[in-house]
Amino acid sequence: MCLILFxxxxxxxxxxxxxxxxxxxYQRPTRRLCFWPEAPDLLAGQDLQLGGTWLGITRQGRFAAVTNFRQGRRQPSVGLLSRGQLTLDFLLGEQQPLNxxxxxxxxxxxxxxxxxADQQGLYYGSNRNDQSPKELEPGVYGLSNASLDTPWPKVREAREELGNLIEQGELSVDNLLKLLQHNQKPADDQLPDTGVGLEWERxxxxxxxxxxDxxxxxxxxxxxRYDGHTEVVEQSYLPEWQKPQGHCFSTT
Structure with missing residues (x-):
């Protein structure tokens, strides 16, 4: 998961x-968003290579999402756990988010x-900055592959657009999907330098x-919604653009 607006x-x-x-x-095997047969209260996609998930929610209102933290070109890690397991373990557990x-x-x-998140609050943490895990205040946020609200062009501009949709009362699945499908590249002088080289930054x-690939x-x-009614829609693009798949349920 490389861009989360919320x-x-x-x-x-x-x-x-x-x-x-x-x-x-594209070659990494994936199970599309669904309620898992082995965990019927969990709605998530699944990384079939390592077994975890990048984003999910449960019928009990537990929510989790993860992005990687870009730190230049690195050799494949040896002996480290999958980041997708962080989200999965939380979603299947009962521990309070901040703990x-x-x-x-x-x-x-x-x-x-x-x-x-659970029904009491929303929280953020990272192992690549000096911030302690924290509860988030009400607001509009953007997260990519750096710290929360790092003003990369795609984060800054999309966060502003999400705020505008809220102010104008135009939140909808279609408008939010359209926001995500924006593919314009910023000018080179606006790009971050994360150590991957200009070609990859572009x-x-x-x-x-x-x-x-x-x-x-x-x-x-x-x-x-505030009453717990939740709508989740996924638009998948591989092997080709597929019809959006949606799920509705109420959290307890």
């Missing part, structure tokens, strides 16, 4: 709004940003990424 307790109708793109190598973040071993994983700079695999929209 609004918390800022809209009169929705407690939590999430619009997120998952970027990944979970505080107890996660920062040295057991490559760089990550982790969003966790490739990774739009909200919606396309290349020969890597890009945006799916877009997800989550709209959760």
């Amino acid at each position: 609004a918390y307790n800022t809209d009169p109708h929705y407690r939590l709004v999430v619009a997120a793109n998952r970027d990944e190598f 979970y973040l505080q107890q996660a071993d920062p040295d057991a994983y490559d760089g990550f940003n982790l969003l966790l 490739l990774l700079s739009p909200r919606f990424i396309r290349s020969e 890597y890009g945006t695999r799916s877009s997800l929209v989550l709209l959760q």
